[in-house]
Amino acid sequence: MSGILSAIKLREAGLDDFAVYEKADRLGGTWRENTYPGIACDVPSHLYSYSFAPNPEWSHRFSPGAEIQAYFEDVARRHGVDSLIQYGKEVTRCAFENGRWKIQMADGSTGAADFVIAATGVLHHPAYPAIEGLDTFEGPAFHSARWNHHVPLAGKRVGVIGTGSSAIQIVSALVDEVAELSLFQRTAQWIMPVENPAYSDEEKAGFRKHPEIMGRIRAAVSRAFTDGFSNHLVDASSPQLQAIHDACVANLENSVKDPDLRERLRPSYRAACKRLIMSDDFYDAIQRPNVKLVTEGIERIEKSGVRTRDGHLHELDALVLATGFRVDRFMRPMEVVGRNGTALEEVWKEGPFAYLAISIPDFPNLFMLNGPNGPVGNFSLIDVAELQFSYILQLIEPVRSGACREVSATWAAAERFDAERREAARTTIWQSGCKSWYLDAKGVPMAWPWTFDRFREEMSRPRLSDLEMR
Numbered sequence: 001m002s003g004i005l006s007a008i009k010l011r012e013a014g015l016d017d018f019a020v021y022e023k024a025d026r027l028g029g030t031w032r033e034n035t036y037p038g039i040a041c042d043v044p045s046h047l048y049s050y051s052f053a054p055n056p057e058w059s060h061r062f063s064p065g066a067e068i069q070a071y072f073e074d075v076a077r078r079h080g081v082d083s084l085i086q087y088g089k090e091v092t093r094c095a096f097e098n099g100r101w102k103i104q105m106a107d108g109s110t111g112a113a114d115f116v117i118a119a120t121g122v123l124h125h126p127a128y129p130a131i132e133g134l135d136t137f138e139g140p141a142f143h144s145a146r147w148n149h150h151v152p153l154a155g156k157r158v159g160v161i162g163t164g165s166s167a168i169q170i171v172s173a174l175v176d177e178v179a180e181l182s183l184f185q186r187t188a189q190w191i192m193p194v195e196n197p198a199y200s201d202e203e204k205a206g207f208r209k210h211p212e213i214m215g216r217i218r219a220a221v222s223r224a225f226t227d228g229f230s231n232h233l234v235d236a237s238s239p240q241l242q243a244i245h246d247a248c249v250a251n252l253e254n255s256v257k258d259p260d261l262r263e264r265l266r267p268s269y270r271a272a273c274k275r276l277i278m279s280d281d282f283y284d285a286i287q288r289p290n291v292k293l294v295t296e297g298i299e300r301i302e303k304s305g306v307r308t309r310d311g312h313l314h315e316l317d318a319l320v321l322a323t324g325f326r327v328d329r330f331m332r333p334m335e336v337v338g339r340n341g342t343a344l345e346e347v348w349k350e351g352p353f354a355y356l357a358i359s360i361p362d363f364p365n366l367f368m369l370n371g372p373n374g375p376v377g378n379f380s381l382i383d384v385a386e387l388q389f390s391y392i393l394q395l396i397e398p399v400r401s402g403a404c405r406e407v408s409a410t411w412a413a414a415e416r417f418d419a420e421r422r423e424a425a426r427t428t429i430w431q432s433g434c435k436s437w438y439l440d441a442k443g444v445p446m447a448w449p450w451t452f453d454r455f456r457e458e459m460s461r462p463r464l465s466d467l468e469m470r
């Protein structure tokens with residue numbers, strides 16, 4: 001998503017001399033790699049679109065994954081950037097040498113550039129659980145982001161480990177098809193009920209005829225999303241978060257009939273501390289007679305199933321690991337070497353960070369889209385990337401005009417930003433008493449801890465005093 005954006009925007013800015021490297025054989029990132037049953041986006045479709053490419057064809061308020069993948073392919077084609085992407089080019093090393101970035105690919109080819117934009121994604125590398133015996137399971141076992149479509153699940157006994165957004169969508173999608181579904185829950189999740197109406201043919205015809213309607217929907221949804229949700233995540237004491245919590249409690253109380261099941265599904269932390277799950281069918285799915293919620297804890301995996309701590313063996317034909325992602329990777333495992341041989345691994349040894357989520361000191365002319373400390377989890381990552389890209393263009397400009405050759409954040413600015421965001425993170429909902437992928441190894445939320453409006457403001461114009469220009 002952000003690589004396609006970069007290519008389109010670079011061209012628009014008259015910067016035609018660029019290469020786009022993609023390790024896979026197809027574009028699409030998240031939506032190429034996640035093809036599990038039920039996959040959909042929980043950001044409304046007209047907001048989860050590029051601002052410059054509204055899509056009158058969205059079928060629902062929240063789009064299914066395949067539609068989003070087709071949208072990206074279509075946008076790239078219509079803007080003529082699909083043919084510019086070099087596929088099968090996995091970048092293994094980027095090193096800043098003699099004022100330029102030297103790029104090495106896994107296939108032995110090389111490249112060179114004045115600027116590098118890392119559009120490498122966040123939820124990218126699957127996290128496999130360290131459960132004893134995982135490799136002894138005799139049936140098919142695969143991660144939610146590596147769905148094996150050759151495995152027929154109809155009429156089978158299927159286990160799903162995990163209760164994040166991926167697992168919840170998978171359970172709801174599989175329940176009618178499988179013979180038995182066992183959901184292995186380590187931590188319960190709050191579920192926010194959301195309706196997902198289809199757009200009617202008349203509505204779509206209206207969008208086609210008057211595209212400005214989609215612009216208005218985008219602006220309205222963006223404002224509602226910001227004012228009603230994302231701006232409040234950073235203030236755990238806000239009444240809006242309490243209202244969201246109350247709505248989740250009411251959803252649980254009203255939807256789950258069996259008191260025992262209801263209590264096992266009740267989280268012990270506040271709603272939105274973990275990524276809030278949007279679903280209008282999970283509670284229905286989990287109450288089906290062929291579905292079991294397993295909360296006893298996994299002891300180990302054996303050849304025929306999952307053994308829980310109460311000694312019970314849950315026999316399974318197939319196992320789905322909906323166990324999330326290694327969120328501290330960003331552009332790694334790529335080896336990135338900055339000025340004077342500074343290794344990214346060394347600079348990030350305590351965890352990834354970036355000034356305004358974009359620049360790392362001593363890594364001049366290297367900028368990230370959706371890098372560490374950005375507003376991931378708060379908003380549409382497309383909007384985030386668009387704002388970041390307009391900021392990055394402003395960093396490129398002084399080099400382009402000949403005012404300097406290298407631009408990066410100063411160490412002072414990066415350290416100040418890091419200290420301020422750690423301090424601000426203390427009052428966010430993410431630090432209100434749960435574990436989640438939003439937290440770093442020390443339990444500090446990694447995401448942008450201020451409002452989205454502040455992010456928008458910061459991205460509008462670089463603070464020159466925070467930048468080192470050589």
Ligand code: NAP
Nearest residue numbers: 040041042129162163164165166167186187275322323324
């Ligand atoms: P996730 O939110 O990180 O959830 C991983 C799940 O696996 C958690 O329930 C976790 O339990 C469980 N788990 C991990 N290791 C385990 C182990 N060893 N034993 C038992 N359980 C284990 O991952 P995800 O569901 O793939 O979602 C990641 C993010 O992707 C979401 O937060 C969201 O930002 C995005 N996403 C969005 C959508 C959407 O738009 N609708 C859909 C899918 C994903 P604990 O909670 O106990 O750690």
